[in-house]
Amino acid sequence: MxxxxxxxxxxxxxxxxxxxxxxxxxxxxxxxxxxxxxxxxxxxxxxxxxxxxxxxxxxxxxxxxxxxxxxxxxxxxxxxxxxxxxxxxxxxxxxxxxxxxxxxxxxxxxxxxxxxxxxxxxxxxxxxxxxxxxxxxxxxxxxxxxxxxxxxxxxxxxxxxxxxxxxxxxxxxxxxxxxxxxxxxxxxxxxxxxxxxxxxxxxxxxxxxxxxxxxxxxxSPARYLYIIGLIFIFAGILSGGYVVYQWFHRITHYLMAILTSLFIITGVQLIMFGLIADFIFRSNVEFRKELRRIREAMEFERKGD
Ligand SMILES: Nc1nc2c(ncn2[C@@H]2O[C@H](COP(=O)(O)OP(=O)(O)O)[C@@H](O)[C@H]2O)c(=O)[nH]1
Ligand SMILES: [Mg+2]
The missing domain is CATH 3.90.550.10 (Spore Coat Polysaccharide Biosynthesis Protein SpsA; Chain A)
Known part of the structure; x- marks a missing residue:
């Protein structure tokens, strides 16, 4: 070699x-x-x-x-x-x-x-x-x-x-x-x-x-997006918990409630994008691998001739 x-x-x-x-x-x-x-x-x-x-x-x-x-x-x-x-x-x-x-x-x-x-x-x-x-x-x-x-x-x-x-x-x-x-x-x-x-x-x-x-x-786009998504959801759970807690004490936080839903929706969306990114990335890698196998097989045949 x-x-x-x-x-x-x-x-x-x-x-x-x-x-x-x-x-x-x-x-x-x-x-x-x-x-x-x-x-x-x-x-x-x-x-x-x-x-x-x-x-x-x-x-x-x-x-x-x-x-x-x-x-x-x-x-x-x-x-x-x-x-x-x-x-x-x-x-x-x-x-x-x-x-x-x-x-x-x-x-x-x-x-x-x-x-x-x-x-x-x-x-x-x-x-x-x-x-x-x-x-x-x-x-x-x-x-x-x-x-x-x-x-x-x-x-x-x-x-x-x-x-x-x-x-x-x-x-x-x-x-x-x-x-x-x-x-x-x-x-x-x-x-x-x-x-x-x-x-x-x-x-x-x-x-x-x-x-x-x-x-x-x-x-590693999927994990990147999952992590950011999870941070958003975590923020949503915190602010949401606070809103519900206060609501039981007869205080209503309208703006914070809206913010909470934005946090959660953004987080869920990011995770969904992550799933798509993961799918695209994986198929791309598989695609390259398959291409390489084909190329190798072709070269092998050519050498054989
Ligand atoms: N050409 C070149 N070699 C470098 C440079 N910096 C470090 N090296 C070489 O790279 C190799 C690895 O560096 P080393 O100091 O052993 O790092 P360590 O193994 O992570 O502690 C050694 O052979 C160094 O001499 C550089 O700027 N240029
Ligand atoms: Mg060294």
């Missing part, structure tokens, strides 16, 4: 040599996309046999998007340059793709992580964001922010990435699902990184949460 390993780096001289070597040893092409490191990262990567490109813009997300344009292999593996993932375990990620079970495979770090690989804040932040993601999209994923992934060409050439920074993993995951590709998690090992992290847990955590929420209106 034709595989390119893409490693975004920013000042990773401590670990990059070992990472590149680990993949080159297994016979993979390696592309390091560097964010203008001020240390020896590029030099070491080249020595170890990687092709090195300096990204044109800023941020991990921009670097990855750029690499998606440069590479054209059947499969692209994405991995951090900090030594926190094991190059040998790449076979675990490639296997489901080889067997035709998935289009995008994510290494789940929570299966087996070294003590100290996650700081406490990092662990809590990850759990919260994963929980929020499951709640927002209704998809059973445990480690959406993992940096170790394998993507088929169809996936990495078709996802639309707009975020420049650490929101990239969220965007990649949501885009994969919205475009009707199959995503799968596989347990992997996660080690303590060499060198310092570039991620600011609070700032970037907040940005990632914001991205999950922003993408929701586009990719």
């Amino acid at each position: 034709d595989v390119t390993v893409v490693i975004p780096t920013l000042n990773e001289e401590e670990a990059i040599g070992e990472v590149v070597e680990g993949f080159v040893r297994q016979g993979f092409k390696v592309l390091v996309i560097d964010g203008n490191s001020k240390d020896r990262t590029r030099e070491i990567a080249r020595q170890m046999g990687a092709e090195v490109v300096v990204q044109t813009g800023k941020g991990k997300g921009q670097a990855v998007a750029e690499a998606f344009e440069i590479v054209n292999s059947e499969v692209l593996v994405l991995v951090d340059g900090d030594g926190s993932y094991l190059p040998e375990e790449v076979t675990k990620l490639l296997e489901p793709i080889n067997r035709g079970l998935a289009d995008h495979v994510v290494g789940n770090r929570f299966a087996n992580y070294e003590k100290g690989a996650f700081t406490r804040l990092n662990l809590v932040g990850n759990k919260i964001l994963n929980f929020f993601f499951r709640f927002a999209y209704g998809i059973e994923l445990r480690d959406i922010l993992s940096g170790y992934r394998a993507l088929k060409r169809e996936v990495y050439k078709n996802v639309e990435l707009k975020k420049a920074g650490f929101e990239i993993e969220t965007e990649l995951t949501v885009e994969t699902i919205a475009k009707g590709f199959r995503i799968l998690e596989i347990p992997i090992t996660y080690r303590k990184r060499g060198g310092k992290t570039k991620l600011n847990p609070l700032m970037d955590g907040f940005r990632i949460g914001k991205t999950i929420y922003e993408l929701m209106s586009r990719y």
Whole structure:
């Protein structure tokens, strides 16, 4: 199989040599996309046999998007340059793709992580964001922010990435699902990184949460509308309760009664729109999947001729 390993780096001289070597040893092409490191990262990567490109813009997300344009292999593996993932375990990620079970495979770090690989804040932040993601999209994923992934060409050439920074993993995951590709998690090992992290847990955590929420209106419209609808109904129940309570005390609130019905009607309407949105969105995804199956079948036949 034709595989390119893409490693975004920013000042990773401590670990990059070992990472590149680990993949080159297994016979993979390696592309390091560097964010203008001020240390020896590029030099070491080249020595170890990687092709090195300096990204044109800023941020991990921009670097990855750029690499998606440069590479054209059947499969692209994405991995951090900090030594926190094991190059040998790449076979675990490639296997489901080889067997035709998935289009995008994510290494789940929570299966087996070294003590100290996650700081406490990092662990809590990850759990919260994963929980929020499951709640927002209704998809059973445990480690959406993992940096170790394998993507088929169809996936990495078709996802639309707009975020420049650490929101990239969220965007990649949501885009994969919205475009009707199959995503799968596989347990992997996660080690303590060499060198310092570039991620600011609070700032970037907040940005990632914001991205999950922003993408929701586009990719999980039903749940988005249900939540707003429920807020309206809740407001209606509160004001309605108050109106009825006062009415028993012989005080009538006409305006508030009208407001109550508006709240409830708006809420119910939003939920109905949500149902319709859900139906449209689902059939759209099914439609894309079916189209892909047909296209694959046709290509398979053509190759057979
Ligand atoms: N090209 C590029 N790589 C970056 C940038 N920021 C971070 N990286 C790399 O992206 C990978 C993930 O970043 P890291 O700091 O390990 O984040 P964490 O794994 O979430 O703690 C590492 O290999 C970083 O060197 C950037 O602005 N440009
Ligand atoms: Mg890392």
